[in-house]
Amino acid sequence: MNKKIKWGILSTGHISNKFAKALAILPQAKLIAVASRNLSKAKAFAKEHNVIKAYASYKELAEDHEIDVVYIGTPHSFHFDDSVLCMRNGKAVLCEKAFTINADEAREMVRIAREENVFLMEAMIPRHIPLLKKVMQWIKDGKIGEVRMLKASRCARGVFAAGARHLDPSLGGGSLLDVGVYVISFASQIFGKAPIEAIGLSHIGHLGSDEQGIAILKYDKGELADLSFALRTNAVDEAYILGTEGCIKIHEVFAVPTKASLFIDNLEVETLEEPIIGNALNYEAEEVMRCLQKGLKESALMPLDESIEIMEVMDTIRKPWALRYPNDKE
Ligand SMILES: NC(=O)c1ccc[n+]([C@@H]2O[C@H](COP(=O)([O-])OP(=O)(O)OC[C@H]3O[C@@H](n4cnc5c(N)ncnc54)[C@H](OP(=O)(O)O)[C@@H]3O)[C@@H](O)[C@H]2O)c1
Structure with a gap:
């Protein structure tokens, strides 16, 4: 029988709570740690979702050797930094949509995943429904x-x-x-x-x-x-x-x-x-675990080069708009 996949959740907002509930219905998943910028929030989340470890920083979670894969539930502007922090510590990553703020970040994030030889996937629910x-x-x-x-x-x-x-x-x-x-x-x-x-x-x-x-x-x-x-x-x-x-x-x-x-x-x-069984986030979690069990570094259902292309399209669309994000270079 395949071993249980040990998950960490990075951040304690709306979608992280839903993701913890999604993992709870999957027998092959074990949520073992959560991190928040604030220890009391991490502890409250851990208590609610029956999680063993509660960390007061994302770094501590990324450095936990027991964790196989981290779910990133922070706002888009932090997806790059938070995913890279985890991947540089050898963790597989499931990162919420939008994958990053712009295509520059997406290309670099994928490059780092390949350099570290770790699994990475954008959490795009429809692909798994x-x-x-x-x-x-x-x-x-x-x-x-x-x-x-x-x-x-x-x-x-x-x-x-x-x-x-x-x-x-x-x-x-x-x-x-x-x-x-x-x-x-x-x-x-x-x-x-x-x-x-x-x-x-x-x-x-x-x-x-x-x-x-x-x-x-x-x-x-x-x-x-x-x-x-x-x-x-x-x-x-x-x-x-x-x-x-x-x-x-x-x-x-x-x-x-x-x-x-x-x-x-x-x-x-x-x-x-x-x-729909569960709250739908369970489908993407199942796909991550299927890939990890098979030793795959990306999912054919949401390929990394396609996540980059999607960010490129969004960059093109918003270029004429009066909308620049702090992470944008130009
Ligand atoms: N797939 C879906 O159906 C779905 C649905 C909703 C959202 N999302 C995606 O999930 C991500 C988070 O959305 P959300 O609705 O869960 O947001 P949220 O409720 O605001 O939660 C975001 C969490 O990120 C952490 N965080 C770190 N730095 C922060 C900062 N400077 N300001 C605010 N929060 C910060 C906080 O956790 P700590 O305080 O614990 O560190 C916060 O609770 C977004 O990228 C969004 O697109 C996906």
Whole structure:
């Protein structure tokens, strides 16, 4: 039988709590340590999630020899530093989306993973959702012919506490990196290549970050993606994959869906339904552990070069916007 994989969680915010709950339902996972910038927060998290070790610094967690893999749940602006800290200490890393702030950081992070010969993966949930895997099979089977267009939306009107990371440019806040990354990553998955053109418009709100945006991507054979993303605007978050012979609708919420429909000539001819088990983060944790058990250094479901390409597309889209992050070189 495969040995248990020992996890550490770096930071104690919203998504780290969800990730701890996800690990709790996986028999092959053991969450053994958590770190916070603040010992009392680490201890409270450890108590709630039944974790043995609570550290008062991320460095102590990175240096713990017992840990196999670290989950990075800090704001985007720290993904590079926190992932590198862990990888330089020989740890495998699952890093939250957006992978980094910009493509420069992404390229360097991947270079370091390869230099250290450690596993690294961007935590992009949709890649691991069972229903979306079946949708990808529909496409491979030619059910909609040649894929020509994609329309996808990832929008919500969030209620954020004062100082929350979501719209704070100093923490990489804004809709493009926070939720736009889902639709851009989805376009990359559907078309299986990088776009030849990427343009976008956004509204920069009073906090100095993009509250909503639209991106259009064009691919080498004329394929197009029409993508919307927002943190302060309501929407029905569906996706439509349009082909020469038919169309696939992924019902709300497209990033974590349970239903997809196949339309031929505007008639629904097939439906897929598949429940989400757990809180969905368990699927990506399972993929990490599958890769670690096999000695793989990256996952074919979210390849590292593709994570870099996605950051390059987002850099291109936001270049004309009045939006620069502290981590940007120019
Ligand atoms: N996959 C998903 O479904 C999903 C959903 C939500 C968020 N995310 C991603 O997860 C990351 C964290 O999001 P979140 O919503 O969990 O954020 P959050 O609730 O604000 O938590 C972030 C944590 O990062 C740590 N941190 C370190 N330096 C910080 C700083 N200067 N300011 C604020 N926090 C700092 C803090 O932990 P300590 O105080 O313990 O050090 C904090 O609790 C983001 O990159 C986001 O895109 C993913």
